[in-house]
Amino acid sequence: MKEIFLEEVDSTNLYGKSNLDSLDDRTVIHALSQTSGRGRFTRAWKNLGAGNLFLSFVLKPSNDFRSVYSNLTQYLSVVLCNILESYGITPQIKWPNDVLVNNKKIAGILSETVMQGQLFRGLVLGIGVNLNATFDLLGEIDKPATALNLEIGRNVDVFEFKNYLVSEFFAEYDKFLETGFEYIKSKYISRADFLDKEICVQIFDKKSKGIARSITDNGELVLDSKGKNVVLTIGDIL
Numbered sequence: 001m002k003e004i005f006l007e008e009v010d011s012t013n014l015y016g017k018s019n020l021d022s023l024d025d026r027t028v029i030h031a032l033s034q035t036s037g038r039g040r041f042t043r044a045w046k047n048l049g050a051g052n053l054f055l056s057f058v059l060k061p062s063n064d065f066r067s068v069y070s071n072l073t074q075y076l077s078v079v080l081c082n083i084l085e086s087y088g089i090t091p092q093i094k095w096p097n098d099v100l101v102n103n104k105k106i107a108g109i110l111s112e113t114v115m116q117g118q119l120f121r122g123l124v125l126g127i128g129v130n131l132n133a134t135f136d137l138l139g140e141i142d143k144p145a146t147a148l149n150l151e152i153g154r155n156v157d158v159f160e161f162k163n164y165l166v167s168e169f170f171a172e173y174d175k176f177l178e179t180g181f182e183y184i185k186s187k188y189i190s191r192a193d194f195l196d197k198e199i200c201v202q203i204f205d206k207k208s209k210g211i212a213r214s215i216t217d218n219g220e221l222v223l224d225s226k227g228k229n230v231v232l233t234i235g236d237i238l
């Protein structure tokens with residue numbers, strides 16, 4: 001494992017993608033600040049300042065794309081939940097990979113696959129965790145958000161948290177790639193409080209309403225929409 005530390009960068013994901021060729025497999029890019037943080041579906045990820053985590057894993061596990069790579073965001077969400085629980089809080093996962101505390105978002109995960117034509121070059125798996133923020137700053141985010149310091153009543157050392165996350169991520173990474181989503185399925189479902197509830201899922205500009213019935217062995221969401229089960233691989237629960 002190699003690590004790159006940057007005081008400031010546009011986005012750790014962008015840095016990973018632009019330098020993918022020269023970076024080794026399992027390189028961790030950690031920045032104290034992002035000027036142009038990116039979220040899912042081309043949204044922005046707010047820079048909450050140096051006490052918060054902005055990190056990307058550069059992963060080059062093989063020369064061909066395997067479907068299990070799409071589940072790495074879910075793997076990372078489970079790793080993060082384990083860590084947050086060790087701080088005494090109870091996180092929930094909102095499919096596919098948002099991590100919330102008391103219905104407020106505490107972290108976001110964005111995986112980007114790098115292809116060259118048909119060739120798979122690798123992926124950049126980014127995570128932002130709100131570790132030390134003020135209510136004022138969080139109020140500038142368009143959705144309800146929280147931060148670990150506000151949940152536990154004390155500040156969190158960003159480097160300590162980063163080391164904890166990176167070591168927990170790699171502890172079971174190989175095993176996860178070998179086994180697939182089923183390896184984490186029960187741990188994922190135990191935090192998935194959207195199940196059996198009426199939800200609305202946005203897939204690009206289309207919205208689907210229904211009851212979240214289950215999660216498949218591949219990490220997809222089964223939505224019961226007017227009595228018909230629809231299997232979703234991508235989307236955003238609103």
Ligand code: BTN
Nearest residue numbers: 011037038039040108109126128
């Ligand atoms: C989301 O919830 O929409 C995903 C947010 C992902 C944010 C992280 S912060 C580190 C990495 N660099 C980025 O530009 N984005 C990810």
